Amino acid sequence: MAQLEFNDVTKMYGDIVAVKDISLTISDNEFFCIFGPPSCGKTTLLRLLLGLVQQDTGSVLIGGKDVTEVGPQERDLAMVFQNLALFPHMTAYENLAFPLVERKVSKADIKARIGEVAETLHITPLLKKIPAHLSGGERQRVAIGRALVRDPAAFLMDEPIAALDARLREEMRVELKRLQRELNHTLVYVTHDQEEAMSIADRMAIMEDGRIRQVGTPDEIYNHPNGRYVAELIGSPPMNFIDGAFDGASKRFSAGDFEMSIGFEGVSASGAASIGVRPEDFRVTSGGGAEIEFDANVYEVEPLGGFTIVDCNIGEKVLKVQIPGQPTFELGQAIKLGFDSKRAHLFDGPSGDVLASAA
Numbered sequence: 001m002a003q004l005e006f007n008d009v010t011k012m013y014g015d016i017v018a019v020k021d022i023s024l025t026i027s028d029n030e031f032f033c034i035f036g037p038p039s040c041g042k043t044t045l046l047r048l049l050l051g052l053v054q055q056d057t058g059s060v061l062i063g064g065k066d067v068t069e070v071g072p073q074e075r076d077l078a079m080v081f082q083n084l085a086l087f088p089h090m091t092a093y094e095n096l097a098f099p100l101v102e103r104k105v106s107k108a109d110i111k112a113r114i115g116e117v118a119e120t121l122h123i124t125p126l127l128k129k130i131p132a133h134l135s136g137g138e139r140q141r142v143a144i145g146r147a148l149v150r151d152p153a154a155f156l157m158d159e160p161i162a163a164l165d166a167r168l169r170e171e172m173r174v175e176l177k178r179l180q181r182e183l184n185h186t187l188v189y190v191t192h193d194q195e196e197a198m199s200i201a202d203r204m205a206i207m208e209d210g211r212i213r214q215v216g217t218p219d220e221i222y223n224h225p226n227g228r229y230v231a232e233l234i235g236s237p238p239m240n241f242i243d244g245a246f247d248g249a250s251k252r253f254s255a256g257d258f259e260m261s262i263g264f265e266g267v268s269a270s271g272a273a274s275i276g277v278r279p280e281d282f283r284v285t286s287g288g289g290a291e292i293e294f295d296a297n298v299y300e301v302e303p304l305g306g307f308t309i310v311d312c313n314i315g316e317k318v319l320k321v322q323i324p325g326q327p328t329f330e331l332g333q334a335i336k337l338g339f340d341s342k343r344a345h346l347f348d349g350p351s352g353d354v355l356a357s358a359a
Contacts, residue, residue: 002063002076002153002186003028004049009058011044018044019210022058026188031180034190035197036207036233042190044210046156049188051075062153078147082159084139086131092142093127099150110149117148120179137168144179154186162193169193173200194234198222206230228352231276231345237309237320239276239345246273246346246355256315260292262341264356272349279309279322281343285336293338298329312337 004026011018019041026032034042047053048060051072059066067075078099086095093114100110118124121141131139140161147155161172177200180187191197197204198218206213206221206229214226225231231239244255248268252261253275262275285293299318302309303326310321310329314337321337329335346356 003061004154004186004188005059005061005064006045006048007059007061009048009055009060011048011053011055017210019048022210022212024205024212024215026186028186029184031177031187031189031200031202033197033201033204034188034207035192035194035201035204037192040207041210042192042207043158046079046158046188046190049075049154049156050077050079076153078150078152078155080143080147080155080157080160082162084143084160086139086143086146088131091128091130092123092134092145095131095142096127096145096149099146103150113149113151114145117145120148120182121145121175136164137172140164140168140172141175144176148179148183152185154188155180156188156190158190159192160189161196162191169196176200194236198234206233224354224357225345226354228274228276228347228354231347231354235278237279237322239278240282240319241274241276241347242314242317242319243274243349244272245349246270246275255317258294258314258317260294262292262344264341264344264346267346267356269355273355274347274349276345276347277319277339277343279320281339282319282321283338284310284321284323284327285338291338291340293336296335296337298331298333298335300331301329 006022006024009022010020022045034045036042048055051067051070054068059068061067062075087098096114096117097110100113118127121144123138123141123145126134126138134142161169164172173196189200201218203215203217204221205215208229214221214230221230222234225234242255242258244253246253248270251263252259294314296312296314298310299313300311307325308323308327310323312319312321345354347353348355
């Protein structure tokens, strides 16, 4: 169990920036997700923690100790890779025992630890099987078990369930969250799947091009993104944006023929701006049912069982609206869309920084 820290860490590969000026503290016993698109620096952070690569500037601390000069084998971290890397000629039991054998743990202690971990992961009946005779989910549990038997300071996981099918990923997400709570260990989890990150993280860091854009709980990041990049990245369907100009004096936003009065507390600046509204915050009204309303036409309908996504045209702009249930619409149907200003976000046009976030 340990707190993990990055202090002004930068890592370059020639002219390529892997991570830049990273300062981040991951609390003891926290389930922390590092989220972002491919090649944004997520895996590099894990490699820096493990000691597989060394930072060019800054420091990495584990349990308050600077580990810059400490080798990987002495950092007491357990890693689960996307490629599970199980030994194909060994049984599940032998795969689990391998890290303990390497550390010269007694056979009695190995048996006891494997028994505990196998029971926790529900893999006791699988211990005599080789990986080729296990399903994808079973192999995943064995790979996680190989990390658990060590009782390390922290667990690091690099997209460990990305190769599983959708249903199995859902099951494993629940299992990982349960395990982390039961084991009471720090767990750092890297993923490019926003659903994974949002569903299991205590806190998460959003990365872009080697830099951290925002750190917070999933709810904080979803409801109060600090910029357009984060707002676009988190949410499915993603947030809708209407690009135009905001007049801070009159509190009017305009985008071509589209114009509305909308007050954002504390915003007096004027200029190019974007209004962001999440699909579920729109409402189809019959007139007078929302603070802000405008005319739209149904462009496409996507029924998804528990809810329906309706793509709507406003001029040349297409907005996605998420409606509970299975409403019926005709293509081209004229409707009124509405939303309340307290559910809208205002972003600066040039920088993308948030000027005002939803209440």
